Amino acid sequence: MVLTHLSLTNFRNFSRLDMDVPPGTVLLVGSNAQGKTSLLEAVYMLATSSSFHAENDRQLIHFNILAEEIAVARIVGRFQRNGGSHTLELRIIQEREGFSGQKVRKEVLYDGVKQKLSEAVGHFNAVLFLPQMSPNMALPGSRGSLLAACSLSSSGSASFPRRSRSGPCTRSSQSRSTAISSSWESISGWS
Ligand SMILES: Nc1ncnc2c1ncn2[C@@H]1O[C@H](COP(=O)(O)OP(=O)(O)OP(=O)(O)O)[C@@H](O)[C@H]1O
Numbered sequence: 763m764v765l766t767h768l769s770l771t772n773f774r775n776f777s778r779l780d781m782d783v784p785p786g787t788v789l790l791v792g793s794n795a796q797g798k799t800s801l802l803e804a805v806y807m808l809a810t811s812s813s814f815h816a817e818n819d820r821q822l823i824h825f826n827i828l829a830e831e832i833a834v835a836r837i838v839g840r841f842q843r844n845g846g847s848h849t850l851e852l853r854i855i856q857e858r859e860g861f862s863g864q865k866v867r868k869e870v871l872y873d874g875v876k877q878k879l880s881e882a883v884g885h886f887n888a889v890l891f892l893p894q895m896s897p898n899m900a901l902p903g904s905r906g907s908l909l910a911a912c913s914l915s916s917s918g919s920a921s922f923p924r925r926s927r928s929g930p931c932t933r934s935s936q937s938r939s940t941a942i943s944s945s946w947e948s949i950s951g952w953s
Pocket residue numbers: 773774775776792793794795796797798799800801820821822823824825826950953
């Protein structure tokens with residue numbers, strides 16, 4: 763199972779992100795507060811419909827739209843599984859309740875068809891590693907050293923191609939890995 767495309771709309775600090783996920787192991791590199799962890803959080807949410815570090819679902823919706831009548835954060839992942847391409851969409855919706863109340867609910871669509879959250883679990887799988895799970899995962903290097911965004915080819919030569927203004931870039935190698943999301947998360951722990 764391989765994630766091939768990720769779209770975020772009003773999720774955390776991403777007003778809008780559309781990215782093709784390169785094949786192989788992917789490293790996310792970016793300066794602080796660019797959204798590396800948020801991006802991994804989005805991938806993990808496709809698998810579980812819940813966040814690994816938000817205290818509540820409202821925190822997942824971009825601050826800028828929280829005052830709107832209906833505020834929706836959207837995570838859309840396209841992935842390959844068993845030879846087929848599938849789409850999973852998770853919506854986090856804040857809407858008015860009563861005169862002054864608000865409630866936040868979630869919707870999930872698998873290949874465009876609404877499903878119960880419990881039914882959607884299992885379509886897309888992710889493995890999460892957090893630094894606090896093991897002291898052995900602590901990696902050397904200061905945050906400041908991660909300011910450069912680069913991609914590494916399989917030969918190890920570095921280039922500095924694409925870096926979005928608002929988000930982190932990806933660093934990929936040609937060696938294939940089915941554990942893209944786990945790699946991403948371990949890098950998040952590094953930053
Ligand atoms: N709901 C939200 N709306 C807008 N911005 C948010 C929201 N939630 C978090 N943020 C901001 O998103 C930014 C990205 O946070 P994130 O933790 O993903 O960055 P990071 O790249 O992992 O940073 P670090 O290198 O410090 O780990 C932070 O500035 C955070 O304050």
